[in-house]
Amino acid sequence: MNKPFAITLEVGSSRANQTGSWRTERPVYVDSLPPCNHACPAGENIQQWLYQGEDGSYENAWRQIMADNPFPAIMGRVCYRPCETACNRAQLDEAVGINSVERFLGDEALRQGWTMPVEAPPSGRRVLVVGCGPSGLSAAYQLTRLGHAVTIRDAGAAPGGMMRYGIPKYRLPRDVLDAEVQRIVDMGVTLELNTTVKDIQSLLRDGGAGEPDAGKNAGKDADGKFDAVFVAVGAHIGRRAYIPAGDSARILDAVSMLRDMEGEEPPLLGRRVAVYGGGNTAMDAARTARRLGASEAIVVYRRTRERMPAHDIEVKEALEEGVTMRWLSTITHADGGKLQIEKMALDETGFPQPTGEFTELEADCLVLALGQDADLSLLEGVSGVEFTDGVVQVSPELMTGYPGIFAGGDMVPGERTVTVGIGHGKKAARCIDAWLRSDHYTREPKHDLAPFGNLNTWYYEDAPATVRPQLDAARRTTSFDEVVGGLDASNALFEARRCLSCGNCFECDNCYGVCPDNAVIKLGVGERYQIDLNYCKGCGICVHECPSGSIKMVPEEA
Amino acid sequence: MPYQSIKFIQTGSLAVGGRLLAEDQRSVQSGAQRSNSLTLGHRACQGCGEALGARIALDACQRATGGKTIAVNATGCLEVFSTPYPETSWQLPWLHSLFGNAPAVAAGVAAALRAKSRDDVRVVGQGGDGGTVDIGFACLSGMFERNDDVLYICYDNEAYMNTGVQRSGATPYAARTATTEPVGPEPGNKFGQGKNVPMIAMAHEIPYVATATVSDLRDLEYKVERAMEFRGARYLHVLVPCPLGWGSAPESTIEVARLATQTGLFPVFEAEDGEVVSATPIRHRTGVRDYLRIQRRYAHLFKPAERTEMIDRIQRGADRNITRFGLLPADDIDAELATVGAGRAEEITS
Numbered sequence: 052m053n054k055p056f057a058i059t060l061e062v063g064s065s066r067a068n069q070t071g072s073w074r075t076e077r078p079v080y081v082d083s084l085p086p087c088n089h090a091c092p093a094g095e096n097i098q099q100w101l102y103q104g105e106d107g108s109y110e111n112a113w114r115q116i117m118a119d120n121p122f123p124a125i126m127g128r129v130c131y132r133p134c135e136t137a138c139n140r141a142q143l144d145e146a147v148g149i150n151s152v153e154r155f156l157g158d159e160a161l162r163q164g165w166t167m168p169v170e171a172p173p174s175g176r177r178v179l180v181v182g183c184g185p186s187g188l189s190a191a192y193q194l195t196r197l198g199h200a201v202t203i204r205d206a207g208a209a210p211g212g213m214m215r216y217g218i219p220k221y222r223l224p225r226d227v228l229d230a231e232v233q234r235i236v237d238m239g240v241t242l243e244l245n246t247t248v249k250d251i252q253s254l255l256r257d258g259g260a261g262e263p264d265a266g267k268n269a270g271k272d273a274d275g276k277f278d279a280v281f282v283a284v285g286a287h288i289g290r291r292a293y294i295p296a297g298d299s300a301r302i303l304d305a306v307s308m309l310r311d312m313e314g315e316e317p318p319l320l321g322r323r324v325a326v327y328g329g330g331n332t333a334m335d336a337a338r339t340a341r342r343l344g345a346s347e348a349i350v351v352y353r354r355t356r357e358r359m360p361a362h363d364i365e366v367k368e369a370l371e372e373g374v375t376m377r378w379l380s381t382i383t384h385a386d387g388g389k390l391q392i393e394k395m396a397l398d399e400t401g402f403p404q405p406t407g408e409f410t411e412l413e414a415d416c417l418v419l420a421l422g423q424d425a426d427l428s429l430l431e432g433v434s435g436v437e438f439t440d441g442v443v444q445v446s447p448e449l450m451t452g453y454p455g456i457f458a459g460g461d462m463v464p465g466e467r468t469v470t471v472g473i474g475h476g477k478k479a480a481r482c483i484d485a486w487l488r489s490d491h492y493t494r495e496p497k498h499d500l501a502p503f504g505n506l507n508t509w510y511y512e513d514a515p516a517t518v519r520p521q522l523d524a525a526r527r528t529t530s531f532d533e534v535v536g537g538l539d540a541s542n543a544l545f546e547a548r549r550c551l552s553c554g555n556c557f558e559c560d561n562c563y564g565v566c567p568d569n570a571v572i573k574l575g576v577g578e579r580y581q582i583d584l585n586y587c588k589g590c591g592i593c594v595h596e597c598p599s600g601s602i603k604m605v606p607e608e609a
Numbered sequence: 610m611p612y613q614s615i616k617f618i619q620t621g622s623l624a625v626g627g628r629l630l631a632e633d634q635r636s637v638q639s640g641a642q643r644s645n646s647l648t649l650g651h652r653a654c655q656g657c658g659e660a661l662g663a664r665i666a667l668d669a670c671q672r673a674t675g676g677k678t679i680a681v682n683a684t685g686c687l688e689v690f691s692t693p694y695p696e697t698s699w700q701l702p703w704l705h706s707l708f709g710n711a712p713a714v715a716a717g718v719a720a721a722l723r724a725k726s727r728d729d730v731r732v733v734g735q736g737g738d739g740g741t742v743d744i745g746f747a748c749l750s751g752m753f754e755r756n757d758d759v760l761y762i763c764y765d766n767e768a769y770m771n772t773g774v775q776r777s778g779a780t781p782y783a784a785r786t787a788t789t790e791p792v793g794p795e796p797g798n799k800f801g802q803g804k805n806v807p808m809i810a811m812a813h814e815i816p817y818v819a820t821a822t823v824s825d826l827r828d829l830e831y832k833v834e835r836a837m838e839f840r841g842a843r844y845l846h847v848l849v850p851c852p853l854g855w856g857s858a859p860e861s862t863i864e865v866a867r868l869a870t871q872t873g874l875f876p877v878f879e880a881e882d883g884e885v886v887s888a889t890p891i892r893h894r895t896g897v898r899d900y901l902r903i904q905r906r907y908a909h910l911f912k913p914a915e916r917t918e919m920i921d922r923i924q925r926g927a928d929r930n931i932t933r934f935g936l937l938p939a940d941d942i943d944a945e946l947a948t949v950g951a952g953r954a955e956e957i958t959s
Contacts, residue, residue: 060697065650068696073655105619106629509867509893512621548618548629557619560626564638564826565863567661569649573641576628586649590656590852591860598624 070568074589076604078562078582083501083554083600087149090137092466093120093189093473097134097149098555104152104547110165112547113156117167120473121192121235122185124161124227127154128535129218130470131362139503139553145516148538148546155543161230169238171198176487179204179277181248181429184212185469186283186460188232189476190483191240194281197484202241202277204248209313210236212285213461214469216310217332219339220531251280251429255455279455279483282443283476286425286461292327294417297386305336305420312339321415323347325390327382328420329359334366336418337374341528349412351377353395353403372528379403382417390414425462439464448482448492449475457483501554505600510561514549517542556580556601562593625826636827637669644671644700646680651698652690656859658849658866659687659737659764662823666762666847667733669833671701674731679718680704683711683736683745686771686851687764709744711736716757723758731837734761738779739769742804746778749806753813756841760833763806763844766851774854778804781874782926783919784906786854791909795919807880810844814883821877822848824866828889832879848875856905868900873927876934888934897924 087097095116104112116123130150138146176199180187183205191201209215210232214223236242248254256276289304296302303318305326311318324340326333329352337348350369352359355378359366370376377392381403384391390412395403430436430443435452437444443451443458450457459475461467478492485492520536527534538546556579563571563580570587571580582593594602618629626639637643646667653660670678679702682688688705691698706714715734722730734752736745741763752759768786769775776786776798783797791797810818816839821829829847836843850857850865857865869875872895878888898920901907910916931937 060692060695062697062700063648065648065691065696065698068650068652070650070652510620510623512618512623550619552619558626558628559620559624560636560639561624564625564636564665565661565823567653567657567664567862568651569645569647569664575641583649588655590862591858592656592661592862595860596863598620 069585070588071570071583071585074584074587074607076589076591076606077584077587078589078591078593078602079605080556080579080582080601081554081603082498082556083505084498085501085553085555086137086139087134087147089497089500090133091474092133092468092471093126094477095119095134098550098552100156101147101149101152101547101550102552102557104156104544105550107544109156109159110163113160113165114167116153116156119477121167121189122157122231122469122473123153124157125185125214125223125231126470126473127151127157127537128223128227128533129214131364131468133470139501139506140549140551142503143508143511143551144513147549147551148516151517151538152543152547155538155540157231158227158537159540161227166234167196167238169196169198171196173200174198174487176200176278177202177276178483178487179248179254179280181205181251181280181282182212182284182460183207183210183232183242183244184283184285184460184472185214186285186472186476186479187212187281188235189473190281190283190459190480191476192235192238193477193480194483195235195238195240197480199484199487200239200241202243204243204246206245206247208245210242210244213287216287216313217306217335218469219309219312219335219342221338221342221527221534222335224533248429251282251456252433252453255280278487279457281476281479281483282429282451282456282458282462283460283472283479284426284429284462285472286423286467288424288426289419290422290424291419292421294382295384297384299387300385301416302385303416303418305332305418306423308336308418309339317343320345320418323388323414324349324416324418325382325412325414326350326418326420328352328422329354329361330420330422331361331365332423333420334361334369334374336420338369338372340418341372341374342531348374349377349414350374351380351382351390351392351412353379353381354397354401355379358397358401368534371524373524377412381405383409385417388413388415390417423461423467427462430456430458448486449479450482450486455486498554501600503553506551506553507596507598507600508551510559510596510598511551514545516549517546552599552601554600556597557599559598561596561598562602565592565596567592622827637672637830638665638826643668644676646671646699646701647691648698648700650696652693653686654851654853654859656852656862657686657690658823658851658862659766660690661862662764662829662847662849663687663735663762665823665826665829666735666833666845667701669830670731670733670760670837673834673837674729676701677730678702679722679730679732681706681711681715681718681732681734683734683740684708685737685740686766687735687737689771708740710748711740711745712752712759712761713748715759715761716752716755719758732759734759736761736763737770738763738765738767739777741765742778742806746806750809750813753810753815753842753844756815758840758842760836760843760845762833763846764849765846766849766854767803768851768854770851770854779806781923783910783923785909786906796909796916797907807844807846807878810846811880811883811885813842815842815844816840817843817879817881818846818883819844819879820846820848820875822866822870822875823850824863824870825877825889828877835879854906856908857903861903865900865903868895868903871895872897872900873931873936874900874923876930876936878934885934888936890938891931891936894937897927 085098100112100115135146180203289306324345326337340348379395394408460472482492570583647664776788785791789798819832852859
């Protein structure tokens with residue numbers, strides 16, 4: 052301390068003063084669950100694949116989707132986008148167009164011919180999947196990746212289930228469907244079409260879980276039996292309602308009508324078509340009727356639009372195509388080109404009550420879209436399998452009451468969409484895999500949800516959503532061309548970059564740049580940051596200025 | 610525009626850095642190799658705006674001069690917290706002068722370098738608002754008048770914070786300090802609106818005058834680098850919130866500075882040869898109440914009863930800046946000022 056006048060102090064000498072001792076709270080980097088991931092019924096890590104897509108690494112982004120969902124191109128068309136409903140960006144300007152980016156990635160994969168490798172060694176286990184719909188295919192895909200030998204059996208003539216026989220072509224072109232199914236078949240899945248499964252118990256090996264076949268018969272069809280079965284035959288029986296009808300009334304159900312669209316002759320509907328029901332299937336039926344030449348397609352529904360189960364996008368697109376709606380109406384009688392309609396009124400509980408007021412509606416044909424029932428015949432009589440309200444009861448691990456028989460998709464309780472089906476398939480595959488190893492599937496605990504309030508939105512560029520081009524409404528009603536177009540590389544990239552990365556660090560350097568005390572250490576690309584606790588004073592600026600809410604203050608222990 | 614807005618990237622150039630930015634679009638502060646002119650262990654309070662502002666400004670200066678900067682520092686917070694004997698936090702040649710003569714000492718260093726024909730080494734003078742707008746003002750004006758080759762940076766926290774928050778010539782109207790107590794019919798600082806040194810500097814017609822805040826790190830870096838492109842006297846006025854003196858939360862330092870710009874209370878602009886050449890537009894227009902409420906130095910404007918007239922006077926000052934410096938596109942001004950003029954400032958806060 053004996054220094055002369057006008058001294059030179061040692062560079063870096065202030066480091067002796069470790070200001071970290073001032074601190075009462077410390078910043079901690081956290082990872083949170085983004086609302087899109089949380090909302091996805093297929094369990095996709097959406098934020099992660101958007102992150103990969105943002106720098107143009109489309110193949111990596113696609114592989115991230117494929118970890119959870121083998122149908123990006125299909126889901127990019129038919130998913131009802133719960134992710135976008137949940138997206139935090141909706142509170143800023145418009146939700147990120149997640150679905151359109153997914154479609155772009157799915158289409159890009161088909162253009163480039165990307166495939167998924169099977170990296171797991173063969174397990175020696177054989178699994179039968181009954182039903183070649185989204186749930187069954189998803190399960191088969193995941194089981195194959197886990198090393199199991201999978202056979203799918205389906206009574207239909209072509210694979211896809213409801214994706215083929217329920218979703219019209221204008222929403223899902225068949226070349227896309229065929230290509231994504233073929234990719235799964237090419238991974239080594241055995242597909243047996245036109246095959247009805249009977250006596251399911253006899254197909255199961257005795258004992259179920261246990262030691263796999265050793266030796267030369269490993270994984271081979273030695274006795275034609277399987278170690279486990281996943282049943283996902285869906286709900287394809289159109290529900291009928293009793294409507295008094297005269298001899299000349301033409302009444303058909305929407306499920307059969309949509310299925311017939313895949314046959315050689317399209318169904319004959321007439322010029323005026325009435326559709327009874329308010330769900331997505333009713334919308335599909337009405338829109339299909341318009342395309343088959345009906346000058347009028349009228350949806351008759353007993354409640355109001357707000358109470359319609361159909362998704363908003365479908366209702367909007369149907370109205371744009373000239374489909375008309377009769378709210379608060381029930382059909383009481385049908386005969387010879389005329390329907391008798393009774394007006395309804397909602398009571399206090401929101402339930403429609405008859406008013407005694409009648410009108411007539413001219414219609415050449417009545418299509419019933421009143422819901423669908425699951426085909427339970429395969430599982431009826433199997434010991435231990437229980438049914439409630441027309442669906443199969445399963446454990447949280449999707450296993451029925453009979454060991455080794457699992458079920459999923461539309462035939463178990465839950466929302467009936469393709470996305471839910473894919474999620475069931477994935478989960479069933481993981482549970483079956485665990486069960487075959489005499490284990491239980493346990494999922495890693497989820498992070499806390501990332502709320503909008505944790506974001507510092509100042510730092511995000513203002514950027515409204517890219518709207519997908521829509522086929523001219525006039526052209527739509529005369530053809531089965533796809534209604535919604537896709538993004539191209541430049542606007543898909545833009546859309547991906549609108550992601551706010553809610554709750555997860557995306558390395559924007561804000562914390563590193565705004566710390567008044569130089570107490571944030573930058574670890575390099577992909578390594579994120581670290582707090583230098585010897586010097587951090589705990590001011591919290593890094594937390595306040597973090598765009599994505601990925602840092603939180605935690606009290607120091609006393 | 611003072612800096613490029615990069616479209617279609619999550620944050621564009623609004624955040625400090627980002628993996629999607631090209632190398633030449635990255636800020637000095639985002640680089641792992643930044644010079645950290647003010648390094649670890651300094652004794653500034655939690656959330657100090659001045660410590661942050663000084664590191665950003667001098668790191669940018671070091672990049673612009675290739676590491677050949679000499680800093681001259683007036684007495685004040687920045688000097689006290691960075692060099693308690695025998696420690697220093699400075700990682701560049703740094704001289705401590707008296708409270709009032711930093712501009713003259715800096716001019717002397719520049720003269721010595723000229724005598725040695727060292728035109729590669731550049732000089733930065735720096736001080737707080739007290740040392741700049743009050744005590745050192747005559748020396749500063751002289752430095753401008755002689756057009757000495759010095760960039761002088763004032764870190765403005767609007768009072769003498771180091772000695773216990775006494776009023777300075779930069780203290781704004783109505784703010785409470787230790788010497789402007791919140792009592793009487795017009796509580797807080799009663800006089801004027803604070804000395805506007807950027808405008809005074811412009812009146813000297815020196816080559817470059819600019820304002821900036823710690824809320825826009827890239828803009829501050831840009832202003833420093835732009836200033837180093839000129840020879841002669843240059844002046845940079847940086848608003849640096851002081852959590853202690855302003856009674857704001859330490860984590861809100863940048864937020865407070867941001868609100869100062871988004872209300873129009875602190876116009877961010879640059880001027881060359883006495884003429885304004887650009888102003889940073891307001892992005893999210895905010896009424897002054899949002900700025901005042903989060904600072905205890907203005908608490909008496911809201912409690913026990915709101916002093917609407919005083920708040921309106923502050924709002925009028927903000928509006929005047931908006932028109933004077935063109936901080937909003939013309940269309941927006943008419944619509945928004947009509948609302949603000951009617952005393953309904955809150956309705957336009959976003």
